Amino acid sequence: MNVRATSAIEDVARRLGLPVRAERIPCPRHPGEAPAAILDVRAQRFRCPLCADVEGDAVDLVAMVKGVDRPAARRWLADGALDRGDEAGFAYEALLRTATATGRPYEDAARRLGVGVETLSRLGARLIVDYSGSMRALRGQLPEDVLRRTGLFNRRGNLVFYRHRLLLPYRDAGRTVHVAGIGPGEIHPVGRPLPVPFNVDALDGSGGEVLLCASVADAVVLTDWGCLAVAIPEPPGVRDVWRERFAGRHVLVLEDPGAGGRRGAEDRAATLRGVAKQVDVVRMPGGGRAETELRGLARPPSEGEAR
Numbered sequence: 001m002n003v004r005a006t007s008a009i010e011d012v013a014r015r016l017g018l019p020v021r022a023e024r025i026p027c028p029r030h031p032g033e034a035p036a037a038i039l040d041v042r043a044q045r046f047r048c049p050l051c052a053d054v055e056g057d058a059v060d061l062v063a064m065v066k067g068v069d070r071p072a073a074r075r076w077l078a079d080g081a082l083d084r085g086d087e088a089g090f091a092y093e094a095l096l097r098t099a100t101a102t103g104r105p106y107e108d109a110a111r112r113l114g115v116g117v118e119t120l121s122r123l124g125a126r127l128i129v130d131y132s133g134s135m136r137a138l139r140g141q142l143p144e145d146v147l148r149r150t151g152l153f154n155r156r157g158n159l160v161f162y163r164h165r166l167l168l169p170y171r172d173a174g175r176t177v178h179v180a181g182i183g184p185g186e187i188h189p190v191g192r193p194l195p196v197p198f199n200v201d202a203l204d205g206s207g208g209e210v211l212l213c214a215s216v217a218d219a220v221v222l223t224d225w226g227c228l229a230v231a232i233p234e235p236p237g238v239r240d241v242w243r244e245r246f247a248g249r250h251v252l253v254l255e256d257p258g259a260g261g262r263r264g265a266e267d268r269a270a271t272l273r274g275v276a277k278q279v280d281v282v283r284m285p286g287g288g289r290a291e292t293e294l295r296g297l298a299r300p301p302s303e304g305e306a307r
Contacts (some may be wrong), residue, residue: 008093009044012058012077013126016065028064029054037086044097059141078146088192092169092179094141098134099126099167109166113182113217114295120166123199123220124176128165135205136157151189160190168216172196180216186233199223200245204226207248207277213237213257214270218290225294234259238271251276254290255283 008251010020018025024035028074029047037048047055054064062073102105106127109161110117129145135158147153154160162168164181171172171177177195178250181187198216211229213219219231231236234256255267265281272279284293 004280008040008090008097009039009046009061010057010060013039013046016062018065027051028053028061038298048283050223057140058104061216063104074143077141078143086149087146088178088189091138091142091152091160091175092189094122094138094150095161095179096126096167096169096176098130098137099128099165101126104133113166113219113220114291118150119220119224123223124169124171125131125220126158126167127169127171128161131159131162131165154190155206163187165266168220170194170198171195171201174201181218184222186216188233194233194236197245200230200242202228202230203245203249209249209250209252210246211282211298212246212251212256212272213290214256214264214268215291218254218256221290221294230255232268234268236262238268243272246272246276248277250278252280252281252282255287256289257287258289 003009013020013025024037025037025039026035026185029051036050037046039046045057048282051057059073060068062076068268107117109127152159161181162167164183164187166182168180168182169176198219211222211227213229216231219229222229250264251272253265255265269279269281284290286293
């Protein structure tokens, strides 16, 4: 995952009107001088080497620049996200930053899914290792009502990804707009409509063959095997506003026994006919899901090899 492309601390600094140059900003204590405060985009923190008390996270930066307390700074961050029409995306990025994309637990998660770590990393996957720590970090950045409104917290005030800690972001033009949790099955933020198919950015409009799955896990596994795969869970199925994303492509709709089998696949295929160049329904050799049938088989072909 490109840390710089999704760096919230830099985004917050710019929203505060601070010039960002080479990961440095003016220190809130002496803003008229040359930029001295250092932005650590990996840790999502800042510090000024000249001022012992100037350091912290994005909330601290807002508090110092605006001269408010941390609760007021969190409200400013939430309102700013809402003003940009990206409240949910802001919250989902905050969640992803509480998780990890390295280490043995991440490698174990990839192994359980039956894919390579490189594939998970390329798709922006993150693993929640410290569930309680992730909840505390989110509460430290966003008000409780925002966390509930964006579907991350349930009615009991708990993070919904308790049993589904491998997080896969949905991105549209590089921006995170949704997130799914993989565990025993998959789970999505509570009450949030699906804004786009999973891995939709892979549909660059250049034509070619694409596999349409009803499971994010299947799409990840097939991506690991060198396929171009996207996922639209059932429900909601293929929405009319998504149909143009498949224009000019040969779409292979994968049967899924948990999403209506052959009949369900035929229904999804019917929604794309007349838009896609060609639409066919296909099935795994054993009639099951790609996630289970491909697990444990010989390694996927490397880039450049025939499928």
